[in-house]
Amino acid sequence: MSNRNLINRRYTKWGYIFSIPFFICFLAFNFVPLASTFYYAFCYLKHAGNTNPEFLPLVGKPWYQNFKDVFKAKSFWDAFKNTFFFWIASVVPEWILAFWLAVMMTDRRLKIKGRVIFKTAFFFPKLVAGTALGGSLLIHLISFVGDSIGNVLMASAIDGFGITPEDLEPFMNVRFFIIVVTIFMHFGITFIYVVAGITGIPVETFEAAEIDGANRLQTFFHVTLPSMKPILFFITVIAVVDGVGMIDIPSYFGIYDTLRRNLTLMMYMENQAFLGSYAYDKASAASLVLLAIYIIISGIIYLTLLRDKDEAKLKKLIRQERKAAKEAV
Amino acid sequence: MSDYVNTLTEDKKRTFTLKVITYIVSILLAILILTPFWGMLKEVFGEETIIEPAGGGNFKITHIPREGMMTLKEFCGLFNEYTFIGFGNSVYVTFTSTILNIYISALTAYAITAYEWKMREAFEKFVIVAMMIPGTVASVGIVQWIYKLGLTNKLFVFILLAIASPMNVFFMRMYLKATFSKELVESARLDGAREFRIFNQIILPIMKPAIATQTIFSFVASWSNIWIPRIVLMEGKKRMLPIMGGPPGAQLLICLPPILLYAFLSKHIVEGISLGSVKM
Numbered sequence: 001m002s003n004r005n006l007i008n009r010r011y012t013k014w015g016y017i018f019s020i021p022f023f024i025c026f027l028a029f030n031f032v033p034l035a036s037t038f039y040y041a042f043c044y045l046k047h048a049g050n051t052n053p054e055f056l057p058l059v060g061k062p063w064y065q066n067f068k069d070v071f072k073a074k075s076f077w078d079a080f081k082n083t084f085f086f087w088i089a090s091v092v093p094e095w096i097l098a099f100w101l102a103v104m105m106t107d108r109r110l111k112i113k114g115r116v117i118f119k120t121a122f123f124f125p126k127l128v129a130g131t132a133l134g135g136s137l138l139i140h141l142i143s144f145v146g147d148s149i150g151n152v153l154m155a156s157a158i159d160g161f162g163i164t165p166e167d168l169e170p171f172m173n174v175r176f177f178i179i180v181v182t183i184f185m186h187f188g189i190t191f192i193y194v195v196a197g198i199t200g201i202p203v204e205t206f207e208a209a210e211i212d213g214a215n216r217l218q219t220f221f222h223v224t225l226p227s228m229k230p231i232l233f234f235i236t237v238i239a240v241v242d243g244v245g246m247i248d249i250p251s252y253f254g255i256y257d258t259l260r261r262n263l264t265l266m267m268y269m270e271n272q273a274f275l276g277s278y279a280y281d282k283a284s285a286a287s288l289v290l291l292a293i294y295i296i297i298s299g300i301i302y303l304t305l306l307r308d309k310d311e312a313k314l315k316k317l318i319r320q321e322r323k324a325a326k327e328a329v
Numbered sequence: 330m331s332d333y334v335n336t337l338t339e340d341k342k343r344t345f346t347l348k349v350i351t352y353i354v355s356i357l358l359a360i361l362i363l364t365p366f367w368g369m370l371k372e373v374f375g376e377e378t379i380i381e382p383a384g385g386g387n388f389k390i391t392h393i394p395r396e397g398m399m400t401l402k403e404f405c406g407l408f409n410e411y412t413f414i415g416f417g418n419s420v421y422v423t424f425t426s427t428i429l430n431i432y433i434s435a436l437t438a439y440a441i442t443a444y445e446w447k448m449r450e451a452f453e454k455f456v457i458v459a460m461m462i463p464g465t466v467a468s469v470g471i472v473q474w475i476y477k478l479g480l481t482n483k484l485f486v487f488i489l490l491a492i493a494s495p496m497n498v499f500f501m502r503m504y505l506k507a508t509f510s511k512e513l514v515e516s517a518r519l520d521g522a523r524e525f526r527i528f529n530q531i532i533l534p535i536m537k538p539a540i541a542t543q544t545i546f547s548f549v550a551s552w553s554n555i556w557i558p559r560i561v562l563m564e565g566k567k568r569m570l571p572i573m574g575g576p577p578g579a580q581l582l583i584c585l586p587p588i589l590l591y592a593f594l595s596k597h598i599v600e601g602i603s604l605g606s607v608k609m
Contacts, residue, residue: 012444012447014443014444014524015440015441015446016446016448018444018524019440019441019452021433021436021437022436022493023452025489026459026493028489029489029492030459030464030467030490032470032474033468033471033473033474034462034467035470036473037466037467037470040469040470040473045473051473051476051477101351101354101358104347104350105351110348112352116595117359118355119595120591121362122359122362124366125365127549127587127591184361184365189546192598196542200507230503234496237461237496240461241461245463247465247556269468270468273468273469273472274472274560280473284469287466287467290466294462294466295462298461298462302457302461
């Protein structure tokens, strides 16, 4: 045994060698910009192309000036509310649909065919998303949703299901469109990862559940979900990163709304920094607020999803026992 | 006995209904999702769609159909010289950054899984924390960094920025955790293989499904990335395709590479994190 340990120790240096490229790249190209953003949030740094930050107290202003400016702006709070509204309103239906469909498609008893074709179809919008700001795809997504609503309107005008044009007006709205288009674009990714997670669970687990007489709903909540915890965590992180950082789709609607109904936090930050105002300092402060939001949400997710509660309990017990043993000695 | 048969047939009925519902929902959804692309093609070859604001955050949509078919000359007119320069730039940045990103992510995942080094657990935690903070948060810092070093209009910057991807490392680590076998590596060592060779010739093939999946996602993300390029790429010749807008033919060109790549890799996409392993 000790011989084997010795061999293992001989190779441990390769762990460092293999992880160094990632570590250096991350430090240089991800961490340094983040740290400097942190610094700029406490500096005076305005005007386009200005690369000379001045620390705020040295200019004779309080160090929290930028944060004060951000929190005082009404548009920031609009952006804050919009972001969370869009995020929750798009993630909830998307997840319900993705999980339900993935469970059904991977169910052994249903034997659904053509999973690959459906996966491709669902992922297609994201594949072509490069066009999004070329505009074409988004225009057509929008016009498609709009046309469908129009068709419903027409049908209701002919048959009169008790639907009047006024009932459908709220749907011809920037917010509703943003949510629908976001679901369109994002559904495929969630679906692919959920399918990957479910198919990774050994078939025997489901067989055992079936023999024990669990129905589909029980199987899902007590077998499927707990067994795919790591990938569930991964999907959640993607949903948070993409949802709170939402920018492409809402910014496309900028020209249609003067009342900031489409403004998100990321858009607010971009507007401050690069489009028009060139207030890099204020944008940095907004970035830090965004970062704080990410950290809070991620912390909650980490504690509820990834941390193994039983293992934590076990560790605590072991620690207590050791302490007791020490005291006894 | 008859009771048992009854429940069995009832179960079969329910399964059948569920099956039908699943097919209907997924086919409807596929049609819903694919219809806009039909409109997109129509846009390139004819019909024009206009969206106008109608006050109060609402808007109206009109379609203007075009008369007659498109001639070959008109079709060629959809492209201009900048379309192809932009296409070349995009291909260069996207391919290089995706290859580097995937290789280094796989290498890091292997380092975390295979070796018992001291900082291993701390490093893994670090990757998880880094994963939850998207790079876009630091965009002011990145742009300032580019200005300061005088790297505006340089394409290789976007390759450097895309190399370290904690998300890919986490995903590959998840996959490797399920498929890795220490015996395989040890037997290779006994045969005299060096560590780099073991990684390249034994571990990379094992990770094929994870690599295929993340290649597609990284490629698409890099290909459609316009966030920083839009700000620092000013020179026309240095622009990448997705930020040019430009003639509708460019949009056709933008769609092509991701679709081809997906067609090529889709059969390898992860189906089950613990499947596809070479357990020996």
